[in-house]
Structures are given as C-alpha cells and as structure tokens.
Amino acid sequence: MGPVARVLLVEDDESVRRALSLALGRHGHDIVEAASGEDGLAVLRAERPDIVVLDLMLPGMDGFEVCRRIRAEGDVPVVMLTARGDDLDVVGGLEAGADDYVTKPVRPRVLDARIRAVLRRGTPQQRPVETYRDLVIDRAALTVARNGRPVSLTPTELRLLLELSQSPGQVLSRQQLLRAVWEHDYLGDSRLVDNCVQRLRAKIESDPARPVFVQTVRGFGYRFGPV
Template structure:
C-alpha cells in the first residue's frame, strides 16, 4: 500500500492509528512532534502524511506549510474538533483533507485511499488531449500532467492539479461546490465546501497574477466556480 508518516503527540491515538493503518497494509512511520516528523520525512519521504494540528513545539499548521513548501506530498490533518478556524487554517496551510477526532480508523483509511487515488496515474480529470492547451499565459498538458505559467513550470499538489484539470476541461462551464467535491475529492455525499474554497484559494495563489482579482478561476456567487480566462 503506502508509506504513511503519522505525526501525533498523543500516545494512545498514535498507537491506535499505527496499528489500524498497519492492518490495512500501510507501512506506518510515527513521530511525536512536528520537528521529529520533518526530520524523518527528510531522511525517508512518505507517500502521505497524517498530521495532528495540536502538536507541542512546532504546531501542525507550520508543519503543514513546511511540507507543502517542499513538494506535493498529500496531507490529511487531524483536528480535535470541527472548529471552523482550525479547519480553514489547516486547509489554507496546504492540507488536502481533514478528519475530526475522535478518529474512526475506517474513516481515516477511506480518506487516505481517496487522497492517494487523486495523486495516482489516473490523476487527470479528463482524457488527454492531442497536445498542450494554452489559456492566456497558462499552458496545461493533460497527458503529461504539467502546468506552465509564462514559461515557468508550476508544481501543483495532486488535489490542486485535479481541480484545475476538472475546471479547465469544460471552458466557461459552472461547477457547483458539490459537483467538485464529487469529481475531485470523490465525496459522494454532502461534503464540506471549505475543501473546495481553500483549494481554489491555494490554486489561485499559483496561477493568477493577482489572486484577489482572478483571471482564470472565476467565482459564481451562490453556486461555485468556472474556468474562463478574461
């Protein structure tokens, strides 16, 4: 399966998740602090990180930012409650998904599988086209799963890449947040629209000249988003 880096300071939670994920076939590496987790990842990169937000010393938000700055490794964060500020802050820091404590192992395993699928060979949200697509100064190659802005390659984490591919595959089509949750996050129930909004915000920061005045990903108030370069 996958190599999972579990960063959790609570011994009972850490051991419970380590055992349950191990039984699911994952190779689980554990760390008690953010600093330890970053050191272990530097020595042996993980396929996915399960990260508690409330850590001693370097907190989970900063750990998330540092992992994201270093590359596209998927991150599922653990939060002690579904508090809006915690969830939004964690998503804005770069997490791909979240699970609220107390964690049910089956729920965490399902989220891990979904996040890993988004980063796998089938990451493209639409069939490969005959060649790269050019939208203004943005070039998208669905076959190679690459994005270039003004001649400079952009590295996108799997979820952000899938979101861009999904939106850009249907020029000017409006997608509701629920449609995007189903197609990009593979959540076939009424999921959390904050996942979509935070991912759009991170994606805009990378592909827009002025994220506050987006050219590529337009907000359709009260409904969702569309891709339509102005």
C-alpha cells in the same frame, strides 16, 4: 502487491498513534511515525512519504506550522486530524495548506478512504496538452506550466484544476467539486473547495484578486476561463 502508500503519521498521543498505525497497516499502508512536529519534519525529509497524516494539536511546533513548512518544502499531500466540530482548526489547517481533514475520534476506515482519495488525485487522465493563454495543462504527464515555467501543485490543487478545466466555461457548484475532487459524502463543507481555490489562484493567476482562469460565479460556484 506493495503497500498502497507510505504514510507519515505525526501524532503525539502514543496510544492513538499506535492504534492508527496498526489499523492503517491492515489497510495495506506502510507507516512511519513521529511524535512531534520537529521529528515529523525530519522524518519527512529522510523517508519521503507519499502522504502525511498530521495532528494539529502537537507539543512545541504545532500542526499548523508543521503544515506550512511541509507546504513550503514541497507538494506532498497532507491530511490533518482535528478536534470534532472545531471550525477554527479546520479553517486554520486548510489555510496552512492541508488537502483534507478527518475529525477525532478518528475512524481508521474513514482515514484510509481519505488517504486513497487524495492519492487518486494524481491518477493520469488521457487528454492532450491544453493551452489557455500563458497556462499549459498536460493531462497525460500531470504537469502545469505558466509562461513556460513549471507550476508546482499539490495533488488536490492539480485535481481541482483538471476538474474545472475539463469543461471551460461550465459552472461547477462547490458540491459538484467536493464529490469530484475530494470524494466527500458530506456536501456542506465548502471550506475545502474555497481554500483550495485560493491556493490554486495564488499559483496560476497573474493577479489572484482578479482571476482569469478560476472564476467565481456568485451564488453558484466556480468556472474555468478564459472562454
């Protein structure tokens, strides 16, 4: 059986990088490494990994800028490594386009679980093609189109859209979405949901400030429309 995933690990601390590489290798992943943001982008283009594990505090080009460039170039998912309890790091990383985060010191078992959860978001679901106004969702092919043009979504954005659109009109709380999309046990972290909703709206809504498809239900959560 082949590796679970080809993982690009971008971490400037050599001891941390080597320890995580060895641990993730034992979990079945194929690891490629980079010690800086600039090297990370070069390795990304050369190696085409399935997922990037990215430290935010890098010398030179920091992790926020690296994440923005990764997101500008494609949809490879990003799990960021951040200092424990640093809300500014978490929010900044999510706004830059990260799919999930793990706090330092990193427990390899937790990081492996987050990697697998992100990759599972691309698992096909057997449902027909669905059309909502100018938005077309093909669950079998895992594609989304708007006005006849493909919409490029990250695995997390796609999984969020699939989860919301499974039951149009039904309100899903942030806690329900965290369980279903991110598979998180800690349910207090609604920032993951809110930032992903913002990114999704920017891609599928004609006017993200007046969303039609991903609607906010104040005090409760989100629902998929129009209904």
